[in-house]
Amino acid sequence: MEPNNFSLIQLQNWMQGMLIESEVNDDPGVQQQVNNIVNSSKRLSAVRHLDIYRQSYIARLRACMQNQFGALAYSLGKDLFELFADQYLEANPSNSYSLNTLGEKFPAFLEATRPDAQQREIWPDFMIELAGFEYALSAIFDEQAVENDNKPTNDTPDGGLKLAPVFYLFHHRFPICNYYLEFCQNKKPELPLEQESFCVVTRSNYKLGLFPIRGAQYYFLESMKKGKSVAEAADELIGKFNFNRNEFGAIWPEWRRSFIASGFFCR
Amino acid sequence: MVNKQTYAEAVKNLPNPGLGLGLRSKHFNHILEHNPAVDWFEVISENFMDSGGRPRHVLRQLADRYPVVMHGVSLSIGSTDPLNIEYLSKLRTLAEEVNPLWISDHLCWTGVNSLNTHDLLPVVLNDESLKHICNRINQIQDFLQRPVVFENPSTYLTFKQSTINEWDFLRYMTEETGCGLLLDVNNVYVSGFNNDFDPVHYIHQLPHDRIVQMHIAGHQHCGNYIIDTHDRKVVQDVWKLFNSAWQLTGGVATLLEWDSQIPEFEEYHAELLKAKKYMNTLSTFKDEETAPLYNEAVVSNPVDFLVSDIMG
Numbered sequence: 001m002e003p004n005n006f007s008l009i010q011l012q013n014w015m016q017g018m019l020i021e022s023e024v025n026d027d028p029g030v031q032q033q034v035n036n037i038v039n040s041s042k043r044l045s046a047v048r049h050l051d052i053y054r055q056s057y058i059a060r061l062r063a064c065m066q067n068q069f070g071a072l073a074y075s076l077g078k079d080l081f082e083l084f085a086d087q088y089l090e091a092n093p094s095n096s097y098s099l100n101t102l103g104e105k106f107p108a109f110l111e112a113t114r115p116d117a118q119q120r121e122i123w124p125d126f127m128i129e130l131a132g133f134e135y136a137l138s139a140i141f142d143e144q145a146v147e148n149d150n151k152p153t154n155d156t157p158d159g160g161l162k163l164a165p166v167f168y169l170f171h172h173r174f175p176i177c178n179y180y181l182e183f184c185q186n187k188k189p190e191l192p193l194e195q196e197s198f199c200v201v202t203r204s205n206y207k208l209g210l211f212p213i214r215g216a217q218y219y220f221l222e223s224m225k226k227g228k229s230v231a232e233a234a235d236e237l238i239g240k241f242n243f244n245r246n247e248f249g250a251i252w253p254e255w256r257r258s259f260i261a262s263g264f265f266c267r
Numbered sequence: 268m269v270n271k272q273t274y275a276e277a278v279k280n281l282p283n284p285g286l287g288l289g290l291r292s293k294h295f296n297h298i299l300e301h302n303p304a305v306d307w308f309e310v311i312s313e314n315f316m317d318s319g320g321r322p323r324h325v326l327r328q329l330a331d332r333y334p335v336v337m338h339g340v341s342l343s344i345g346s347t348d349p350l351n352i353e354y355l356s357k358l359r360t361l362a363e364e365v366n367p368l369w370i371s372d373h374l375c376w377t378g379v380n381s382l383n384t385h386d387l388l389p390v391v392l393n394d395e396s397l398k399h400i401c402n403r404i405n406q407i408q409d410f411l412q413r414p415v416v417f418e419n420p421s422t423y424l425t426f427k428q429s430t431i432n433e434w435d436f437l438r439y440m441t442e443e444t445g446c447g448l449l450l451d452v453n454n455v456y457v458s459g460f461n462n463d464f465d466p467v468h469y470i471h472q473l474p475h476d477r478i479v480q481m482h483i484a485g486h487q488h489c490g491n492y493i494i495d496t497h498d499r500k501v502v503q504d505v506w507k508l509f510n511s512a513w514q515l516t517g518g519v520a521t522l523l524e525w526d527s528q529i530p531e532f533e534e535y536h537a538e539l540l541k542a543k544k545y546m547n548t549l550s551t552f553k554d555e556e557t558a559p560l561y562n563e564a565v566v567s568n569p570v571d572f573l574v575s576d577i578m579g
């Protein structure tokens with residue numbers, strides 16, 4: 001582009017391209033373009049002026065990704081996380097006024113660009129699951145919901161128990177919830193082995209609660225999530241796993257207590 | 268279309284709530300528990316407009332206790348894209364809920380072709396863009412039914428096509444639309460250093476009766492240029508500029524921005540309260556020269572604080 005013969009639209013498209021595309025290099029043609037459009041100053045050339053914007057663009061959004069995927073960034077390590085985040089941001093530049101959805105497609109991007117396409121390895125699966133979980137948490141944290149503080153008591157009959165309004169179940173191939181909790185508690189968890197896991201995420205008083213649960217509890221609560229009552233969910237669980245009804249009857253008071261204490265239920 | 272005179276009048280009648288702080292999620296608990304004696308809070312509109320969770324819940328409580336100003340980063344007034352009606356609608360809804368003293372954003376563009384760089388990019392300062400921007404301000408003010416206040420951003424380049432000084436551009440904006448101005452004295456300092464203009468001259472040239480608010484902030488000096496990092500205390504030169512601006516405007520609402528390496532609430536508040544001693548007298552300017560502080564990662568307009576702190 002020559003100076004003074006391009007429109008505002010052309011100029012903005014050009015500058016945005018210079019920020020977003022990492023391919024823009026030092027070739028003399030590009031430098032000449034920059035010199036035609038941007039002023040140099042006492043201390044800096046036109047190219048250096050533009051470079052300040054270019055460097056800040058990626059650093060700024062990378063920091064947002066790091067915030068949204070803190071456990072993943074820890075797990076991958078700084079360099080690898082940045083590599084993935086930079087590739088992601090180049091392929092999926094933000095198209096929203098909000099930063100909250102910046103990482104929405106990151107788990108799918110990691111899946112589509114997994115580095116072990118030739119020979120499958122286990123660790124990318126863990127990273128993809130972790131990324132999906134972290135994004136889900138940020139969505140649950142800020143979702144529109146009417147919370148219900150009406151907590152059941154010991155006297156509330158089973159028939160009066162409902163799931164809390166913000167209640168999500170997760171089923172993972174890896175111990176994702178435990179890993180995430182340990183990360184949050186600064187316990188520096190190590191890369192875990194593959195091990196099926198289940199958890200509940202609730203929001204009460206606008207704060208997230210994360211609870212690892214057992215497989216049988218997951219299926220029981222999943223029935224309730226689909227609208228079943230406690231009695232119906234118990235029947236389904238007993239049928240599905242061929243449980244002895246008396247065994248379930250013996251364990252239920254314990255489940256009930258801990259579910260109520262964890263805020264899974266409301267009245 | 269509402270007469271621009273109506274907006275100009277409304278701007279003139281805006282109050283001076285005093286010394287304010289930016290609302291940051293890190294401080295939510297402290298503020299709710301202690302009700303600190305802060306005159307008012309500035310909230311980043313985009314942080315709350317889509318929130319159905321804790322940020323919005325906290326803001327609702329805060330707006331009952333303190334005057335609030337809504338400060339945006341995605342209006343993109345200079346962009347050649349069409350106005351984003353979805354964004355404007357959410358801004359209006361949030362304003363109805365929060366009842367802010369005013370709504371502000373920046374003289375900048377953030378992206379084109381529906382993309383958002385999440386940066387405050389510099390606008391070309393010429394007749395074509397002035398007309399374009401004033402046109403959009405008129406539409407937005409009519410949509411929101413109130414004047415909008417525009418801030419001078421920190422800039423790191425100027426365009427060969429620019430033909431108008433930034434201070435004149437801002438003045439023309441106020442004359443053509445009745446909008447208000449938010450004078451960021453730190454940004455003037457940063458832009459002046461980066462683009463070879465005298466910040467004192469800049470501040471003197473502004474239409475002072477249109478300025479409803481000031482920003483002060485810390486920046487990082489990188490030798491050949493300055494980055495507006497909002498991650499530290501205010502330097503003496505910026506306090507001096509603040510002092511001039513205070514005299515010229517007769518004193519307006521003032522806010523300290525701190526968006527990265529955010530300190531505990533008390534320290535943040537204490538830095539703000541220093542503004543009191545720089546309002547009227549120049550005698551105290553010798554006392555403390557802040558030691559330069561270098562960070563590994565230098566980012567202008569840091570925005571990662573806008574991402575929800577979900578386990579906080």
Ligand SMILES: [Fe+2]
Pocket residue numbers: 418451454482524
């Ligand atoms: Fe500012």
